[in-house]
Every structure is written in structure tokens, then in C-alpha cells.
Amino acid sequence: MAVQHDVVWQNFAVTSSDRAKLLRQAPFVLWFTGLSGAGKTTLANLVAKRLHDLRYHAYVLDGDNLRQGLNRDLGFTVADRQENVRRMAEVASLIHDSGLIALAACISPFATEREFARSLLPPGRFVEVFVDAPLELCEQRDNKGLYRRARAGEIADFTGIDSPFERPANPELVMDTGRLTPAECTDAIMEYLVEKDLVVADWTRTRQ
Amino acid sequence: MAVQHDVVWQNFAVTSSDRAKLLRQAPFVLWFTGLSGAGKTTLANLVAKRLHDLRYHAYVLDGDNLRQGLNRDLGFTVADRQENVRRMAEVASLIHDSGLIALAACISPFATEREFARSLLPPGRFVEVFVDAPLELCEQRDNKGLYRRARAGEIADFTGIDSPFERPANPELVMDTGRLTPAECTDAIMEYLVEKDLVVADWTRTRQ
Numbered sequence: 426m427a428v429q430h431d432v433v434w435q436n437f438a439v440t441s442s443d444r445a446k447l448l449r450q451a452p453f454v455l456w457f458t459g460l461s462g463a464g465k466t467t468l469a470n471l472v473a474k475r476l477h478d479l480r481y482h483a484y485v486l487d488g489d490n491l492r493q494g495l496n497r498d499l500g501f502t503v504a505d506r507q508e509n510v511r512r513m514a515e516v517a518s519l520i521h522d523s524g525l526i527a528l529a530a531c532i533s534p535f536a537t538e539r540e541f542a543r544s545l546l547p548p549g550r551f552v553e554v555f556v557d558a559p560l561e562l563c564e565q566r567d568n569k570g571l572y573r574r575a576r577a578g579e580i581a582d583f584t585g586i587d588s589p590f591e592r593p594a595n596p597e598l599v600m601d602t603g604r605l606t607p608a609e610c611t612d613a614i615m616e617y618l619v620e621k622d623l624v625v626a627d628w629t630r631t632r633q
Numbered sequence: 634m635a636v637q638h639d640v641v642w643q644n645f646a647v648t649s650s651d652r653a654k655l656l657r658q659a660p661f662v663l664w665f666t667g668l669s670g671a672g673k674t675t676l677a678n679l680v681a682k683r684l685h686d687l688r689y690h691a692y693v694l695d696g697d698n699l700r701q702g703l704n705r706d707l708g709f710t711v712a713d714r715q716e717n718v719r720r721m722a723e724v725a726s727l728i729h730d731s732g733l734i735a736l737a738a739c740i741s742p743f744a745t746e747r748e749f750a751r752s753l754l755p756p757g758r759f760v761e762v763f764v765d766a767p768l769e770l771c772e773q774r775d776n777k778g779l780y781r782r783a784r785a786g787e788i789a790d791f792t793g794i795d796s797p798f799e800r801p802a803n804p805e806l807v808m809d810t811g812r813l814t815p816a817e818c819t820d821a822i823m824e825y826l827v828e829k830d831l832v833v834a835d836w837t838r839t840r841q
Contacts, residue, residue, distance in 0.1 A: 444692070447688060477651060483647075486727070495727070510707075523733055563672045
């Protein structure tokens, strides 16, 4: 690394709270973690739609999509996975700072990076959703055909096969997509958000 | 880099255009490029305030601030500067996709990375603002004390001193902050945005 320049923090006239006020919402981050095929993207998509229909301003950060842009320089080694999740966490924090609700869907297999993501947000504004489907089920679904290829040795460092997944110790929510339908999970997540006052289930919002 | 997994692009129920519609704006990226001390952050800040007062939803991405988060692993070598700007470009594109207006303030010394940033946006949605102050003036201002340290050899790879700045060939706007005040530059930028229909100078927006 080069000699460090002194980097000065810049403050701005419009604050995070000004932006949130103009958007008429108090932003937060929903972080979906779990194995490939567990249903993270499916749930992020459905919750984002539900929020949008309630006229909340939200944005989905999807691990696969980020790997085609911001994270395209990263592979799947442990170090690269850590960096992948670090960047996702930093971008989720920027999205939150912008005033939008961020929905991050990424495997995020290690507890350390998930805790880092949480540490960037104010208390209570980070909701970890453990999308918990058994490996056998994810492998059976294999909607991207990746498990088959990992088992065949065509893909290395695949989470659940030859790269570890550390189960979250204290997630805000656990969604067992083996037992609940996507719609049921979405209902449960929305109920949690209302219960915690992160979302106001106010039908008048939809009228504006 | 590890063996590449097949990364599948995920599509979502709520589109970029849905988000923009809910925000009642058509987003774009304002990209401020120029030497350290030229006034990029000052102008981004003032334009963001003006947009906010008109009830537009915007977010400033500042190079210095990103270097304390997303880009904290990067130094100031040519390769690191390129990566710094690449990430800024990718995040500006995400912010635009989220429906927000992005104001990116970063030196972005090389034409290639600025063109890359432009290439991520639809035609007409990328506005390059060359904040053009003479090196002597920037050095005289030296508001962060960095030029003095660069001249003293305490900082290496400093743009304008021992690292190059490629002047933009065809920027949408050139702001000479040596001749115009920050308020005059802000007026000129807002006039351009109205002229190009990127912003509607409609007083009724402020009433909602």
C-alpha cells in the first residue's frame, strides 16, 4: 500500500436524517444470510415488493448481482469471500445513510463479517434474517445447478460443500424455507418489521 | 483468483423505473472531477442542498469519505487510484439504480475510469463536471494542508505534484472555481440540469 495521505472526513449540509425525513421513512438494513438455494434472493425480492407497495423506498443488494459489478474482481477463496461481504456491508451502510431501506442478500458465511455489517449501523437498525434451509434441501432444489457442479468437482470453495457456513448465533429472524412458503416467510418478516416499529402498517401511506 | 462460479443475474419484481416513479424523479449521476482543493466537495454539497430544497432525493458520494469505508483498503498508487474510482463508479451506478440522484466527488485523475463511470449509465444520465482550478490556486488554498506535505515529500503519489491528472476532453460542464464563486457555480450547474430536463424547476414540488 502507498504512503497514506491524510484523509479528511467531509461533512455535508444535508444530513442522513434530513434525507430520511424527505423520504418519510426511518431506514434500516435487512440482511439475508444462508446457503446458496436457501431462498435469500426470493425473500429479499418479495419483501422489497411488499415495502414498495406500502410506498416505502427500498433497494435490494444481491450478492450475485454485485459480483457482476462492484465485486467482479473477487473470487471465492476465504479472503475474497470476506472482502465480498465487507464491501456489501459498506454499501448497505451507504444505502442506509442515503435514506433508503437496504435489503442485502448474500451467503455471508462467516460470523465476523456479518458482525462487521451490523457494527456499521445504529443499534436496532440491522435485522439479520437467517434463511435456514437444510443443505440437503438446497442441494435438491439446486436452482442454479451449482451444487451438482460442486459435487462433480467443477467448482471449488462452494459453501456447504467444501467451504464452511457458520450458522448465525443470534439472528433477529430465522426463516425455515423448508417448512414455510415464501409468502409465509414474507408475512413473518413484515410482521416483525411492524412489531419493531421499523415499518408502520398504516394504510394511509398507500393513498398519497 | 479462485475458480469462477457461474454467477446468475437476479431479476427483481420492483424495477429501477418503479423506484424512480415512487420517488417522483428521474435519477442521474453528477460526477465532479478535478484536483484536490479545486472545490469538488464544496460544489457537490451545495448542489445536493439545492436539490434537497427542491425535494429531490439525492446522495453525495465523497472520495475522502469512501476511503474511510468501502475503499479503506486502497492506497494512492496508480492501480489503487484506478480501483478507487472503479468502485466509486459502481456505487454511483447502484445509487442511480436505486432511484436516487448520485453526486460523486472524487479526483478521478484518469480519463479511462471516468469513461468507465459514464459507460455504466444510460445515455444522457451522466453529467461530468470538471472542477477546473489552476494547480497554483489549489496549492495556495491547501485547505487540507496536503500540498504542503506533498511538496515536502511527506506524501507520495499526490495528484498534480507527482501523480498525473488527465484533463477531461469533453465534460458536460467546466466550472472555473478560480473565477466563479461557489454560489455562481451552483447556479450554473442547476441551470444546466433544468435545461437538460434532468431537474424540473417547478415550484409546486416544494409544496408537497
